[in-house]
Structure formats: structure tokens, C-alpha cells
Amino acid sequence: MIPYGKQDITEVDIDAVVEVLRSDFITQGPAVPRFEQAVAARVQAKHAVAVNSATSALHIACLALGLGREDRLWTVPNTFVASANCGRYCGADVDFVDIDPLTWNMSLPRLREKLRQARRDGRLPKVLVPVHFAGQPTEQEEIRELAEEYGFRVLEDASHAIGADRNGEPVGSCRWSDITVFSFHPVKIITTGEGGMALTNDDDLARRMALLRTHGITRDTDLLQASAPAPWYYEQQMLGFNYRMTDIQAALGFSQLTRLDAYITRRNALAERYNESLQDLPLELPTVLSGNRSAYHLYVVRLKQDMINKTHRQVFEDLRSQGIGVNLHYMPVHLQPYYRKLGFTEGSYPEAERHGQEAITLPLYPGLTEHDQNLVVKALQEALSGE
Template sequence: MIPYGRQQIVQADIDAVVDVLRSDFLTQGPVVPQFESTVAQRVGSAYGFAVSSATAALHVACLALDLGEGDWLWTSPITFVASANCALYCGAKVDFVDIDPRTYNMSVEALEKKLEVAKKIGRLPKVVVPVHFAGQSCDMRGIRALAEVYGFKIIEDASHAIGGTYLGEPVGNCRYSDIVVFSFHPVKIITTAEGGMAMTNDPQLARRIGLLRSHGITRDRAVMTHEPDGPWYYQQVELGFNYRMTDIQAALGLSQMARLDEYVAARHSLANRYDKLLEDLAIVRPWQHPDAFSAYHLFTVRISNRPGNRSRRAVFEAMREAGVGVNVHYIPVHLQPYFSAMGFRSGDFPNAECYYSEALTLPLYPTLSTQQQDTVVSSLREVVKA
């Protein structure tokens, strides 16, 4: 089976991990801050905090922004559930903003209309979480302009997007947001096996994220309630979590960062080849906004559900039978049973639901061979035309 996504582990990665295994520190050692510094410098942010997953990063980001009971977080319905769950962890409520039908990112137009209504009824969001779907940045300049009018904070869910750019600058620099979150899951652009990172330029947010990922414990005398009892002393000053990343994971990530540009270039080369090979097929290929340079985490096509066409489900099942591990990204979050119990219904976000009914993710990862890609294309061509 050709998978839809796959990590690449080379000897340099293995050597980096083994070096840590032979060192004095497996966790809370020097490699985590090296990894954080490398990512922060690469994307142009002041601070980076490595954590155990992107979900953990979203959670501490919400807490750092004081999201809590009575507050609202808005995000895209086309995302993994973590983009919404992070609000629920904090006791806040969740709502969604429909997507742009071309980019599949949060629609700025839909956001503005929803904000106008929310202001009238006194239900403005405290936090908005735009999701850079498939690695292509949202219109962050437009979202930031609305934040300045309506007063909400912004967490960019850039889980798909490290290595991408927006308006010529790296995704992750926090120019248009308060916090940016990356994911390092094995199918993402680079991997630490499991892991994530929260980026910010705000020193106060940085202090809180650093505390919250590690039990709320500090050794910083400046934030203690009294002078330390001795050099061993620490204080818990907030209720935090054990969301730390190990040095083993950070070593893998640090090694992978050396190939970030290579990985993104390989993804673009494969995506461009898909575009050429599929241009005569009756499917919708991904559209790229000129303001963004995608990291191309996913290559998602749309199979038209018009009468007479083969259904997306039929295409999915036939592709799997042909040994091609296609996938679907994503089931709209508001249609999940847990969220339906909150009152969300089919029809609430029509662009997202229309997209979902047609979406099919094709294999895309740096080590996908030309032969494998040809197999994907020939299988899709045969299945769709059938």
C-alpha cells in the first residue's frame, strides 16, 4: 500500500538520537532548547516552546491567552478536532467559520459577517484559530485587520505549514498573530515522532507558555512569592501540565530541520507533477493563492458528486483496493457526534460540507517515487473514468 504520508528517517537522524541516548540527559537537557532556537530562528519568531504534541501547544496557547469559562473560540470546521478541543479543555465554548471554497482555509468574508452579527448579540470570540490547511497560509493580514476592530486574539494553527511562507515571509513569525502552533507528527513536514511547538513574540505569553508546559513550576526568583530556601528550590506558581518534549525527540527534530527546505521543495516538485499529470482529468486540483507559498503537507483533490459521476466513496474504496492509501482531510468538526450534541447541524457551514463530500487526499511525501506517483495517477485515472 502506498501511504498518503510518510516520514523519512536517514542515518543522520539515527545518529542524533543515539548521541542523546548515550548522553547524560534523555529529557530536560540541552537539546530541547537547541531545537527551539533553531525553529525560532528559521521562522523569525522571538520564542519557541517545544511540547509533546501540537494539541498540547494549542492547549497551552489558549491558557496563556486566558481563554476560559464564558469565552468563545472560533476556528475552521475543516481541521483535525484538536483545533476546537483546545477551547473545551479550558472550559470555553466553540463555534466555526465557513471556509473559502478555493483555498479551503477560513474565509475572511465569512469571518467578517459572523463578527458583525456576534457584536450585535454580545457574543464576540476571545480567540480565533485560523488553520493553514494542507500547508497554505490563511489570509492572515485580513484576519489581523478584523482582530484590531473586534478585539480577539489569534492562534495560527500552522500544524501543516512549517517551511511555507505568507507574503514572502516564513509562516511562524507571529507578525499577524499572538501565537503560532506547529506539529511534528510523522506525516507532517518534519517529525519528532510526536511533538509540537508554540511560537510567540510576546515575552509575557512566552513566560506563561513556558510555565504551563511544565507543571507551572519555576526556578526564576523574579516570579517567586519569596526568596528561595536554597539553590534546590522551585515553586509551582500556576496549574500547569507535563507537556514537555524529550531530548530524544528534539534531537530527531533538530536533525530533520537541516532538511526542511529540501523536504518542502520535494513536495512542491511532486505537487507540480500531479498538476500536470491530472490536468485533463475531471477533478478539481488544489488552488494556490499567490500570497502564499505552501509547505504542501497534503495534496487534496475533489471528486465531483454530480449525477452520473462515480462517488467519492466509490473512488476511495477502489483506490484502496488498488493499493493506493488515499485519505480524506477532514470530516467537518461540527458534524462529529460530540459537537452535534452541542447543537451544530448539517447545513451550518455549507462550503465546508460541500468540500468534505468531494475531498480525496492523494499520497504526497518527499520519498514518494516517480513510479509510485505514476501508479497513483494511473489508478485514479482508471477509477474516475470507470
């Protein structure tokens, strides 16, 4: 089986982890801040807060932004459920904005329309979570302008997009947002096994997120409320969580980060080969906007079903039967049973629903050989031809 995604672990990565295992610190030592500083420098952000998953990063980001009961969070339906669940963790209502039919990111026309209606109804969002789908940067400049007009905060879910940039601006710089979140899951661009990170340029947001990931506890003498504290003294200043990243994970991430540019170059080269090989098939191929450089975490195609004589499921199963580990990104979040119970129904976000009915994620990862990529293309040609 050729998987849709796969981590790349080298002997250098293994040596980095072993070095930590042989050191005095395997949980909270020097490796975590070193990794944070390296990622922040790479994406030109002021602060980075490493945690045990991107889901945790989204959660503490929402809390740091003050999201709570009677507030609203908006995101897109074609994403992993964590992009919406982070709002529910805070007790907020969640709603969705349909996607753009070209980029498969949040639709700016739909967002503007929904904001105008929400202002009339007195139901504007407190936090907007645009998702950089498959690694393509969102149109953050326009989103920032809307944030200033309508008064919401912007939390970029860039779980797919470390290493991407828009008009030369790295995703994660937070130039047009309050906080950006990265994922380091094994199938993402770089990995820490499990892990995530929140980036911000706001000192107070960084401080709050650092407290929230560690039970709300601090030993920082500049932050303590007590005067002349004893050497053992610490304070819990808010209700936090145990969301910390370990030094073992951070050592792996720091080692992987040195290859980030090579990974992005390889993923883009493989995506271009797909574009050339698949252009004559009844498929809608991914479109990258001018000025954008995608991280190509995923290579997603959409079936032109009026031009083929098979269903979406039949094509998917044909590919799986030929050893091609395709996947679907994503089943629309609002149609999950949990969100249906909250009142969401089919037909609410038609473009995202069409996407879920047509999309197939093809294998793409740095270690994918051109020979295996050719096998993917051949299998897809056969599946679409009906052979």
C-alpha cells in the same frame, strides 16, 4: 500500499538520537532549548516553546491567552478536532467559520459577516484559530486587521505549514498573530515522533506557556516569589501540565530541521507533477494564492461529482483496492457526535460539508518516487473512468 504520508528518517537522524541516548540527558537537557532556538530562528519568531504534541501546544496557547468559561473560540470545520477541542479544554464555547471555496482556508467574507452579527449579539470570540489547511498560508494580514477591529486574539494552527511563507514572510513569525502552533507528527513536514511547538513574540505569553507545559513550576530565580531561596527551592505558580518534549525527540527534530528546505522543495515539485497530470480529470485541484508558498503537507483533490458516475466512497474504495493509501482531510468537526450533542447540525457550514463529501487526499511525501506517483495518477484515472 502507497501511504498518503510517510516520515523520512536518515542515518544522520538516527545518529542524532543515539547521541542523546548515550548522553547524561534523555528527557530535559540541552537538546530541547537548542531545537526551540533553531525553529524560532528559522521562522523569525522571538520565542519557541516545545511540547509533546501540537494538541498540547494549542491547549497551553489558549490558556496563556486567557481563554476560559463564558469565552468563545472560533475555528474552521475542515480541520483535525484538536483545533476546536483546545477551546473546550478551557471550558469555552466553540463555534466555526465556513471555508473559502478556492483556498479551503477560513473564508474572510464569512468571518466578517459572522463578526458583525456577533458584535450585535454581544457574542464576539476571544480567540480565533485560523488553520493553514494542507500547508497553504492563511490571509493573516486581513485577519489581524479584523482582530484589531473586534478585539479578539489570533492563534494560528499551522500544524501543516512549517516551511511555508506568505509574501516572503515565514509562517510562524507571528507578525500577524499572537501565537503560532506547529506539529511534528510523523506525517507532517518534519517530525519528532510526536511533538509540537508554540511560537510567539510576546515575552509574557512565552513565559506562561513555558510554565504551563511543566506543571506550572519554575526554578527561575528571576520569577520566584521567595527571596534568597534555598538551592533546592522551586515554586508552582499556576496549575500546569506535563506537556514537555524530551531531548530524544528534540534531537530528531533538530536533525530533521536541517532538511526542511529540501522537503518543501520536493513536496512542491511533486504537487506540480500532480497538477500537470490531473488537470484534465473531473477534479478540483488545490489552488495556491499568489504570493503564497505552500508547505504541501497534503495534496487534496475534490471530486466534481456531477461529471463522474461513482460516489465519493466508491472512488475512495477503488483507490484503496489498488494499493493507493488515500485518506480524507477532513470530516467536518461540527458533525462529529460530540459536537452534534452541543447543538451543531448539518447545513450550518455548507462549503466545509461539501469539502468533506468530495475531498480525497492523495499520497505526498518527500520519499514518494515519480514511479509511485505515476501509479497513483493511473489508479485515479481508472477509478474516475469507471474501469
